Amino acid sequence: MNDLEYLTIGSFIISLLPFIILPLKIKLGLLKYTILYIFLPIYFLLIYLYLYSHSDIYLSYAYLVETLFFFNIYRSYIMNELFLVALPLTFLINDFSLIISFYFVTFNLVEFTKKKINEKYGSNFILISTIFFWFSILISIFLVFEYITYFSLYSYLFFIVGSILFIIPAMNAVKFYEKK
Amino acid sequence: MRKNRFENRIIFEILQVINEDKCTGSTISRKVNVPYTKFKELEETLLRKDLIQAYYDDGHIYYRLTEKGKKLLNEYLKFKELMKMYGIEW
Numbered sequence: 544m545n546d547l548e549y550l551t552i553g554s555f556i557i558s559l560l561p562f563i564i565l566p567l568k569i570k571l572g573l574l575k576y577t578i579l580y581i582f583l584p585i586y587f588l589l590i591y592l593y594l595y596s597h598s599d600i601y602l603s604y605a606y607l608v609e610t611l612f613f614f615n616i617y618r619s620y621i622m623n624e625l626f627l628v629a630l631p632l633t634f635l636i637n638d639f640s641l642i643i644s645f646y647f648v649t650f651n652l653v654e655f656t657k658k659k660i661n662e663k664y665g666s667n668f669i670l671i672s673t674i675f676f677w678f679s680i681l682i683s684i685f686l687v688f689e690y691i692t693y694f695s696l697y698s699y700l701f702f703i704v705g706s707i708l709f710i711i712p713a714m715n716a717v718k719f720y721e722k723k
Numbered sequence: 724m725r726k727n728r729f730e731n732r733i734i735f736e737i738l739q740v741i742n743e744d745k746c747t748g749s750t751i752s753r754k755v756n757v758p759y760t761k762f763k764e765l766e767e768t769l770l771r772k773d774l775i776q777a778y779y780d781d782g783h784i785y786y787r788l789t790e791k792g793k794k795l796l797n798e799y800l801k802f803k804e805l806m807k808m809y810g811i812e813w
Contacts, residue, residue: 572802579809619811658810666808712808 551591558583561713582612606640613647620654645680668711675705738796741786
């Protein structure tokens with residue numbers, strides 16, 4: 544097993560933390576909570592399978608899961624299912640998946656920043672996390688179109704940092720709950 | 724009345740109002756912004772599920788949360804706080 548595989552397994556374990564630390568007991572929130580975090584461990588698992596087997600099919604699935612992850616947040620902001628019909632296409636064409644992901648993550652970044660400035664809520668971790676995700680997708684797009692490289696270490700590292708920052712608010716919510 | 728609110732959310736708002744203050748049915752329906760008839764409908768569900776208790780004081784019926792109701796409200800507040808951190812309104 545190489546360093547990248549170890550890093551992927553580590554990221555997979557970290558991305559499972561929200562499910563271990565903060566089990567919600569209400570059905571209403573549980574579904575939204577699960578969908579918010581579930582795509583990250585699946586993504587890392589698929590990347591691990593890709594690194595292990597070198598089969599491109601796992602990378603295709605990983606791209607799809609990545610798009611779904613950003614789409615879920617996008618959907619929460621805009622409450623619009625319009626892009627759901629476009630998602631199956633992302634499975635057929637990876638380049639298309641990256642472009643859609645880029646649209647979602649850019650939208651999420653703008654929307655979150657607006658909420659942070661105007662309504663004064665939202666965690667700084669999520670803002671920085673979204674910036675990391677944005678760079679990750681941007682680097683991926685650049686490498687696909689410039690060098691036809693579908694998996695890049697730099698893009699992946701940005702995604703890992705973004706993912707870790709993304710789950711930190713779950714830990715903060717535990718602290719808030721304990722204070723209450 | 725605000726539109727598109729899920730019934731679950733109205734229930735949590737009712738629990739929150741009851742938790743914050745000593746309220747009669749009409750005060751709750753005004754604070755939560757639902758018609759009184761709708762409140763009575765939800766009140767029945769909440770009493771049946773043992774989430775609230777009704778009691779008499781000064782000739783009026785007031786409500787308070789049961790232990791089960793308090794636990795459920797805490798879970799909801801935890802979830803709401805978490806969603807706020809992600810910039811998601813709930």
